[in-house]
Amino acid sequence: MDAVVVGAGPNGLTAAIALAESGLEVVVYEAAGAVGGGARTEELVPGFRYDPCSGAHPTGAGSPVFARMPLAKHGLEWVQPELPMAHPFPDGSAAVLSRSVAETAESLGPDASAYRRLMAPFAGRWPQLVDAVMRPPLAGPPRHPVLSARMGSYGVLPATVLQRRFAAERARGLFAGMAGHGSAPLTSPLTAGFGMMFALSGHDVGWPVARGGSQAIADALAGYLRSLGGVIHTNRRIRTMAELPRARAYLFDTAPEGLLEIAGDRLPARSARSLARYRRGLSVFKLDYALDGPMPWTSPDARRAGTIHLGPTATEINASLTTASRGRMPEVPFLLTGQPTVADPGRAPEGKHVFWAYGHVPYGWDGDATEAIERQIERFAPGFRDLVLARRVTTPADLEAHNPNNVNGGISVGSTAGLNALFRPTFAPVPYATGNPSVFLCSSATPPGPGVHGLCGEYAARTALRRVFGRRR
Numbered sequence: 001m002d003a004v005v006v007g008a009g010p011n012g013l014t015a016a017i018a019l020a021e022s023g024l025e026v027v028v029y030e031a032a033g034a035v036g037g038g039a040r041t042e043e044l045v046p047g048f049r050y051d052p053c054s055g056a057h058p059t060g061a062g063s064p065v066f067a068r069m070p071l072a073k074h075g076l077e078w079v080q081p082e083l084p085m086a087h088p089f090p091d092g093s094a095a096v097l098s099r100s101v102a103e104t105a106e107s108l109g110p111d112a113s114a115y116r117r118l119m120a121p122f123a124g125r126w127p128q129l130v131d132a133v134m135r136p137p138l139a140g141p142p143r144h145p146v147l148s149a150r151m152g153s154y155g156v157l158p159a160t161v162l163q164r165r166f167a168a169e170r171a172r173g174l175f176a177g178m179a180g181h182g183s184a185p186l187t188s189p190l191t192a193g194f195g196m197m198f199a200l201s202g203h204d205v206g207w208p209v210a211r212g213g214s215q216a217i218a219d220a221l222a223g224y225l226r227s228l229g230g231v232i233h234t235n236r237r238i239r240t241m242a243e244l245p246r247a248r249a250y251l252f253d254t255a256p257e258g259l260l261e262i263a264g265d266r267l268p269a270r271s272a273r274s275l276a277r278y279r280r281g282l283s284v285f286k287l288d289y290a291l292d293g294p295m296p297w298t299s300p301d302a303r304r305a306g307t308i309h310l311g312p313t314a315t316e317i318n319a320s321l322t323t324a325s326r327g328r329m330p331e332v333p334f335l336l337t338g339q340p341t342v343a344d345p346g347r348a349p350e351g352k353h354v355f356w357a358y359g360h361v362p363y364g365w366d367g368d369a370t371e372a373i374e375r376q377i378e379r380f381a382p383g384f385r386d387l388v389l390a391r392r393v394t395t396p397a398d399l400e401a402h403n404p405n406n407v408n409g410g411i412s413v414g415s416t417a418g419l420n421a422l423f424r425p426t427f428a429p430v431p432y433a434t435g436n437p438s439v440f441l442c443s444s445a446t447p448p449g450p451g452v453h454g455l456c457g458e459y460a461a462r463t464a465l466r467r468v469f470g471r472r473r
């Protein structure tokens, strides 16, 4: 056997594909009954398909590695909602993230030209931006030095600093909501980078859903891998190296905790110790719904968006993330929500919908956030509770039971605060290497971090190809 991959999430599958494309024999072992990890789709109640984890896919649709694979041939179709994202206010108005910079700017009133000025140097340059930003930070000189330097000068800032360019609450709230995807207090360095990249992905690639559900992404990756001769075993939770066949390279699409459990005794003591010090971030509490009709948003813009952020103000969003990071449950949680059936009605019976919402809670929190989350939704969509046909509550512990990578309900597989967003899982020039020359980490615990984009898997596979097999891609 040439290579073994543990875990069939988007990164494990992408790593396996990169190895198989190079003519190597690859086998993948997956703990769950289905491939996909954070890109899966299940039935909530008969007729209603929902995504237990990832739902919206700016980084998937904008991934250069997915783009070069024949995923459409294997069933993947991106579908775009009319608006990538809306950021409603309780008065029924909304700031919006549109495909068009002009429409977005227009929704920001007095800050329209400040927004246009901020985005102008970057809009329309997504491939170069991904190349500049979504790569291992110490991988060598940037290929687009001017763009990298310009984005770097904004991206390193805390979102609370960059948003001072805006005078009014609408633009500040919109930007804070996008920066909040970084799952860290907005006073942390680099959170502005999340805000910029989420805004620019909205303009350049959209925030689409996968037709039929996020499982379609994983199924397309698995289908392509099998077409290259790769083999996937599901229902195989690996706990020791002895359970794996002998191979020249082992790639782990696991959390550092999983790598240490399975191969800790094969790593140099120093590497194992630094992996064990890996910092964890916030946890997530998620609710999924089957609804009797469309979401009753008071904002007409929210009704046509795929993703809706419920803050609404930058101050409230930052307070929510800061409170959770200090170990307390925020009374008014900042929520990321989505209504995939607006773009992809086939996931529910005619006229019905699926809807999801999640908020950040303290790491490993074991309380019940259902009431706080539903109260926040009702602020922007009064009467929403009356439409609920079925509800699935997913606590941090449930998230870990669903996927061992979500240790204690952390969905970013480690802290993304400050430099942890760049140097993952440890500060190392080649973050995919583990100190054992045949063992590599390929999960979102490595750069460029969380998201369904496969880039961690691609970079890890390139490292293994170069170091073990003497090949370059």
Ligand SMILES: Cc1cc2nc3c(=O)[nH]c(=O)nc-3n(C[C@H](O)[C@H](O)[C@H](O)COP(=O)(O)OP(=O)(O)OC[C@H]3O[C@@H](n4cnc5c(N)ncnc54)[C@H](O)[C@@H]3O)c2cc1C
Pocket: 006, 007, 008, 009, 010, 011, 012, 013, 029, 030, 031, 032, 035, 036, 037, 038, 039, 052, 053, 054, 055, 056, 057, 058, 059, 060, 236, 237, 238, 239, 253, 254, 255, 258, 284, 286, 358, 399, 402, 403, 404, 405, 406, 411, 412, 442, 443, 444, 445, 449, 450, 451, 452, 453, 456
């Ligand atoms: C609730 C939630 C919402 C999210 N929303 C979005 C979103 O909207 N958009 C987006 O782009 N991203 C989103 N993400 C993040 C995204 O899902 C992940 O960043 C991405 O899936 C990471 O891919 P991965 O391959 O590194 O790991 P995973 O997708 O976690 O896959 C790891 C796989 O390895 C398997 N595994 C682990 N340990 C073992 C073992 N010992 N033996 C065998 N198999 C093992 C797991 O079962 C799993 O299938 C979300 C995540 C969650 C949990």
